[in-house]
Amino acid sequence: MRSMSSYLLSVKNLRVSYNNNVEVLKGVSLNVEKGEKVVIIGPSGSGKSTLLKAIDGLVKIKEGEIFFDGVKVTNDNIIKVRSEIGFVFQNYTLFPHFTLLKNVMFPLQEVKKLSREESEKIASEALESVGLLEKAQSYPFEVSGGQRQRAAIARALALNPKLLLLDEPTSALDPEFVGEVLEILEEIARKGITMIVVTHEIDFAEDVATNVVFIDNGEIIEIGPPSEVLVSPRSERLKKFLSRIIRKKLIYQK
Amino acid sequence: MIDLGFLTSIFPYLIQGLVFTLELSVLGFILGFFLGVTLAVLRLSNDKLLSSISSLYIDLIRGTPLLVQILIIYFGLPSLGLYFDPITAGVLAIGLNSAAYQAEIIRSGIKSIPKENIESAQSLGLTDFKIYKFVVLPLAIRNVIPALTNELVTLVKDSSLVSVIGVAELTRRGEYIIAWTFRPFEVYLLVAMIYFVICYFLSKLSSKLEKVLAVPGFFSAKE
């Protein structure tokens, strides 16, 4: 089924519940155009990760539809859809038993069906672009958390995805490694890739986002450009949330 | 009391029995491993029917003595027209038995893998089969090498039960010698020693294997 819309991603009235009783997403709708950078913010437990996972078919949808690149996502095409969407998790995105190089090569060989030589060439370039070529033969847990996330980003990009999902890519990092990861994200954002990032890095959101989405309790409360949502929030809930984040940040900087 | 000359003279005969002991336990272990992996994967699958068939198998095997299982395969199955020579029957019984235990070991290994590792594999667009082959099983099995080796050690010892269907393995040969010489104490002691050396050696091998296959840095990582 093709839709006429120009959206790369269209989420329509999405409802998800894990244990059949409590709804974690209560009718979420979201459109993302090609090239857009959407930043999702919201309190812990509000359903941000669930939304990203639902887009990638990693959680069961109770109600609603998702269109990706004009096609309705179903069980039958989910494998193909996933191969066109990159996903970087907070942690454990990389396979711990593969070297960084193998981590990047592996999906090129097994999903994109490229030859070993070609995969290695692309993987090396991808690692080089995030400054990790000299760590190619290291295993994920032999490098820093920041390097791990950079490698995870490199792996996602090497597959040339149409959409990149990042779920709190810097939240698990020691503070000294946050900057290097955000820098790389800013760099790839400039290159025009479509991305949806869940993050509490408000500065990053201001610099990069075309749209900011505030989710609370399974619902989208506010959505709009950062100059509106972050600068003049309308709802009490968002005001509270932002002031909490900013306070935390000020305390940390001292 | 212990006559070294006597022990030396029976040693080669016992060692020939050890070959059967190892054949039974190693082949049984390998059969049990592949069947065990299959059972573990089925048990964890979303398919209710396959999952409960796997559970039922595991419960039945673990709830009945290996000795009885050996007897059923060797003496019982012929009435259904299935005949096995003693060694084959022994390997089958040990393999089918061990599969249930290995399935539970491997299942616990699978469950100890961070959920994100599996989601990450799915998110790449890998098929379930490839996720199991390249990610889930390699990680799961690394996690349970000590438990699997322990199972192999158990099989080496339990393979002595196969002596009841006439396989001339280590224990059976000990019994033959005793029947000829009436010297049970020395003979059983030597048989026990041989089992012990083999099991000790296997445990050492396990620690080596664990080190070789360890995921670099994984256990020193805090995150």
Ligand SMILES: Nc1ncnc2c1ncn2[C@@H]1O[C@H](COP(=O)(O)OP(=O)(O)O)[C@@H](O)[C@H]1O
């Ligand atoms: N696998 C799961 N099973 C049951 N409940 C879950 C699961 N994952 C998340 N939840 C619940 O769903 C809600 C939203 O979680 P999540 O999407 O992770 O929120 P966020 O990413 O915004 O912190 C939370 O209440 C959480 O406890």
Ligand SMILES: [Mg+2]
């Ligand atoms: Mg989350």
